[in-house]
Amino acid sequence: MAGSSKTNRKKGNVPIEHECQLNLLPRDIWVRIAAKVASNSIHDLFNMQVSCKVFLDAASSEAVYQHATMRVILLVSFLFYLDRSKRRFLDHCIEAENADAILRLGLTEYFWIACRGIAMELLARASTEGSVEAGYLFAMLLLCDHEDEEEVQRGVEMLEFIRTSGKVERCREFFADIFWERWVDERPSDPRHAVACWSTNCFTRSTMADVNDVSRVSCVHRLADYNVRVFLEMFRFY
């Protein structure tokens, strides 16, 4: 791209061919372009970084890492086997609070490294940064692990928020892709009984299996238990 401003052509004795013409554009323009590149493909971002120092500087900024797509980063267990450049890239994204990168690290910590505490912190962080999928997984794990009533209630409330925004199905599909026929070293607890709904008056309690249209179920606690069952069915073991 060999553009140059009228002003620069007029002044100075520096031959044009020895200037870096990319410097004629403000850095923040290249940062915005790099962010767009990163949100589409990290391979393109790597190529941009290695093309020249001006691009490397712009494409290494926090704004770029924050919005970079994780689509081509292999998920969960394969995080162990990432090459150096991808691993470094992922670390930068996590530092820049990229929600998707934090989610992926949280998944690895829970299901493959078995560090529940760290994993739950990461998932909560990713959820705060805007990852709906992280919020869903966090809610499911709170309900599965059901350590105390407060955590269960928190799980119910988070799930209800996601459910009323119509994103549960999208989250299920996201994790079904991850866990389908993939061995996990640490699986969530299966409570084998209702965790959220303890009401003996709840008329759907004994009929959840027969309910074809859950939109007709009004008890949010029952719905939470139902969603936990669906979530646990994603885990297949050899």
Added chain:
Amino acid sequence: MELLCIRQWISGLLPTWLSAWCIKPVGGALVRQEPEYILLALMGSPLKKIMLCSSEKEIFSVEEQVMVQHSVIINNMIEDGSYNHEESKIPLDCVDSKTLKKVIDYCTHHTHHHNDNQEDLEAWDAQFLNVDSNGLYDLLMAANYLEIRNLLDLIYGTIKNMIKGKKIDEIRRIFNIKDHGFTPEEEEQNRKEYPHFY
């Protein structure tokens, strides 16, 4: 002067709550528009013009509404009163005539055709950006200077596509990067780390 008196007369007649309903897009955001301007437009009054002056001192007369809708800089100048319609030109020393004409074409088209279907608008945009790399660069500088958000996003997307799927040597050729700035050792390290990117 006549238009100013008419505007003041209308302004006096309108209830203040009407202002809340009058919004316009400016640089991608929605801002409140004086209702009297909207009413004047509806009444078919002659649209106000402003004068833009390129780096080559060529004057371009443009509908005020067109530039105000798209350029945050020009909108701010009109709103804070620093532009006097009777006497002033807006000097754009960073923008040459050819580029300024293209910018005005873009803003005019998107003002008058904003209700066209998306496909037609995208086709027009693609044709609009069918320029050489110098021209694209100059448009980018002008859009950045005038803070025309829609045009900036369009050009960012185009440059993103220029990089998409290209290897490093191709990117260097497209952007005419003669001096990439890496030392021979750094370049060697890059080639070792990303051999398939070259």
